[in-house]
Amino acid sequence: MSVQDTDIPAARPVDWRDPRILARIRRRHARDGWLKAAGLVALLIAFALLAILVGSLVYRGHSAFTQTMVTLQVHVDPKKVKPERLRRGKYDDMVEAALLSHFPEVRSRADRRKLTKILSKGARLALRDRVTADPALIGQTVTISVPVSDPFDQLNKGLIGRSTPEERRIVDDRAIAWFDRLAEKGLISRPFNTALFLEADSRFPELAGLAGAIRGSAYALLVCFLISFPVGIAAAIYLEEFAPRNRFVDIVEVNINNLAAVPSVVFGLLALAVFLGWFGLPRSAPLVGGMTLALMTLPTIIIATRAAVKAVPPSIREAALGIGASETQVVFSHVLPLAMPGILTGTIIGLAQALGETAPLLLIGMNAFITEPPGGVLDPATALPTQIYIWADSPERGFVSRTAAAICVLLLFLVTMNALAVILRRRFERRW
Amino acid sequence: MTMLQPDEAETETEAPTAELKMTARDVDVFYGTNHAIKSISVDIPDKTVTAFIGPSGCGKTTFLRCLNRMNDTIRNCRVTGEIRLDGEDIYGRDIDPVQLRARVGMVFQKPNPFPKSIYDNVAYGPRIHGLAGTRAELDEIVERALTRAALWQEVRDRLDAPGTGLSGGQQQRLCIARAIATAPEVLLMDEPCSALDLIATAQIEELIDELRESYSVVIVTHSMQQAARVSQKTAFFHLGVLVEYGETSRMFTNPSDQRTQDYITGRFG
Ligand SMILES: Nc1ncnc2c1ncn2[C@@H]1O[C@H](COP(=O)(O)OP(=O)(O)O)[C@@H](O)[C@H]1O
Ligand SMILES: [Mg+2]
Numbered sequence: 001m002s003v004q005d006t007d008i009p010a011a012r013p014v015d016w017r018d019p020r021i022l023a024r025i026r027r028r029h030a031r032d033g034w035l036k037a038a039g040l041v042a043l044l045i046a047f048a049l050l051a052i053l054v055g056s057l058v059y060r061g062h063s064a065f066t067q068t069m070v071t072l073q074v075h076v077d078p079k080k081v082k083p084e085r086l087r088r089g090k091y092d093d094m095v096e097a098a099l100l101s102h103f104p105e106v107r108s109r110a111d112r113r114k115l116t117k118i119l120s121k122g123a124r125l126a127l128r129d130r131v132t133a134d135p136a137l138i139g140q141t142v143t144i145s146v147p148v149s150d151p152f153d154q155l156n157k158g159l160i161g162r163s164t165p166e167e168r169r170i171v172d173d174r175a176i177a178w179f180d181r182l183a184e185k186g187l188i189s190r191p192f193n194t195a196l197f198l199e200a201d202s203r204f205p206e207l208a209g210l211a212g213a214i215r216g217s218a219y220a221l222l223v224c225f226l227i228s229f230p231v232g233i234a235a236a237i238y239l240e241e242f243a244p245r246n247r248f249v250d251i252v253e254v255n256i257n258n259l260a261a262v263p264s265v266v267f268g269l270l271a272l273a274v275f276l277g278w279f280g281l282p283r284s285a286p287l288v289g290g291m292t293l294a295l296m297t298l299p300t301i302i303i304a305t306r307a308a309v310k311a312v313p314p315s316i317r318e319a320a321l322g323i324g325a326s327e328t329q330v331v332f333s334h335v336l337p338l339a340m341p342g343i344l345t346g347t348i349i350g351l352a353q354a355l356g357e358t359a360p361l362l363l364i365g366m367n368a369f370i371t372e373p374p375g376g377v378l379d380p381a382t383a384l385p386t387q388i389y390i391w392a393d394s395p396e397r398g399f400v401s402r403t404a405a406a407i408c409v410l411l412l413f414l415v416t417m418n419a420l421a422v423i424l425r426r427r428f429e430r431r432w
Numbered sequence: 433m434t435m436l437q438p439d440e441a442e443t444e445t446e447a448p449t450a451e452l453k454m455t456a457r458d459v460d461v462f463y464g465t466n467h468a469i470k471s472i473s474v475d476i477p478d479k480t481v482t483a484f485i486g487p488s489g490c491g492k493t494t495f496l497r498c499l500n501r502m503n504d505t506i507r508n509c510r511v512t513g514e515i516r517l518d519g520e521d522i523y524g525r526d527i528d529p530v531q532l533r534a535r536v537g538m539v540f541q542k543p544n545p546f547p548k549s550i551y552d553n554v555a556y557g558p559r560i561h562g563l564a565g566t567r568a569e570l571d572e573i574v575e576r577a578l579t580r581a582a583l584w585q586e587v588r589d590r591l592d593a594p595g596t597g598l599s600g601g602q603q604q605r606l607c608i609a610r611a612i613a614t615a616p617e618v619l620l621m622d623e624p625c626s627a628l629d630l631i632a633t634a635q636i637e638e639l640i641d642e643l644r645e646s647y648s649v650v651i652v653t654h655s656m657q658q659a660a661r662v663s664q665k666t667a668f669f670h671l672g673v674l675v676e677y678g679e680t681s682r683m684f685t686n687p688s689d690q691r692t693q694d695y696i697t698g699r700f701g
Contacts, residue, residue, distance in 0.1 A: 245507065318502070318544065323534060323537060323610060323613075325530070325556075338547065359626065
């Protein structure tokens, strides 16, 4: 069709080389440049902050991943341990004797007591476990590495400066000299701190570990998952697929979204009143912790599930209904499997949040001092974040590095979980 | 196209005497307050291809979906009137829509295979309805459905490959195979070729012609040529009303209504 055929006037020709138009294009490009630069700067700031956080944690925490040990030749004296009462032996006497044998010139009682302060209170436990496991050792001499007490651990790691004036140091010059004698003899070693992962909390930093907290967190997360995953999915499926459209359902929807925004401490108070107060569940139990965390994780899972279910194309539902699938079959053999990657991603992110949650656990007493890892969900326990809270509050120097180490461990778990969520999402990208 | 069977030739000339598979009487459909279908009555004969034509938005899909009660799944949709399958009211109390949809199969406008293997796509219907006792029986049903849908030769070596990986035309034939695997009595097809190219369209039309031997086929189509090619009966819809219904050959040569005349000569649509 030619222009002459119509009543529409021909468009005025545009001069694309007009300086005004060129200036305008330059301005637009400049704006693009600014936007990109601003984004880059924001990203750099975020990364710098993250690097500072992680860097300082690793700097402060890395020393806690090793532990100073002293290797001793201990004579297991049959007079001090009876085969029928293995756990009741006088193991501290034996370990101390082994240490003292390196210093024959130290005679006075006061000095000897001071000398044995090099040893951790846990030293006897190492020997006890050894002998209990193998009673045939009674009467023999065993070579055993036992932890040194926190001040000497700090000294060995260089965290207590030798140049500091003596009166401002917790170890005096004489103790340092003794310690150095042991070091000269090659008896001091600094292996990986397995106690950090194998032992529960302790009053003595050199003996304190995260095993109890890790297990407590694992139990709580398990309970949280077992409650929030099925309930969350069921609620979301009902709301998406079956719920009638009425005022009541609208109110439920709005409130689920509100629930996701409620501060966690409020859930803690609720749990304290309901789970402990009315139901009389035990304090500090991972069961209660998990139930409380489930309250917070539920909205996350419901929202993620609804989004994932919504994203399943209606044509798939129609296809299934069209060949005579019942509503249940449509949900279970088509909608849920297709939505599962999204649901799992949401669940893992929800659980990662729950793992780091502290306030509600403090309120239900999961910040108690507990020296045994929990054997079940009803045993008192701590969780990783509450353990960090306890250690951060402890005056002993050894806990400073342990707090940082515990944060590193917690972050490691969080990063692993989030990475898992990303991998899942990648793995099961939309298939339609 | 296959050779015309003697009884098919008869259908073309003596359609009114053909046995009726489905009958609709005074069907009205409302979407909320939108009156989409207005008092439509249609007879759908057995072993015949019936085409629904009409401009877009005139209610072809809506009416088609009444025939297997797919409209039940739309929240604000209300259907009144009477639709019978073999004389039985499909909206009656003792008809289960889930079972009805196995008897009245449906192929959708956009190919919508499940994101599962080709085999599982076809086997899904027989599985949920318990049509196969053994794995061998199921294999046989799948093979037969794929063969009838003219897809077996192309996919026999990759039954485990995902159905979504096929080409558009193959996907639509897979959907047809899936629909006929439950051995339906009526097959509803909603613009099955609208997303396909010419060659795929020709394949599907050929297929429809073969399916007519065993089923009553109802096809919604945008294309008059397609209706003329594949159908024996044609119903022309306009603005929710059934304007004209009759032999395809007569409709296209000698329509009785002016609106039909305008539509098939391309004056609107
Ligand atoms: N799910 C629905 N909800 C509300 N209105 C609908 C829905 N589907 C179709 N309609 C309306 O019903 C009328 C007929 O639509 P449809 O049957 O899809 O027409 P066709 O298939 O002939 O193009 C249209 O006015 C359309 O807007
Ligand atoms: Mg349509």
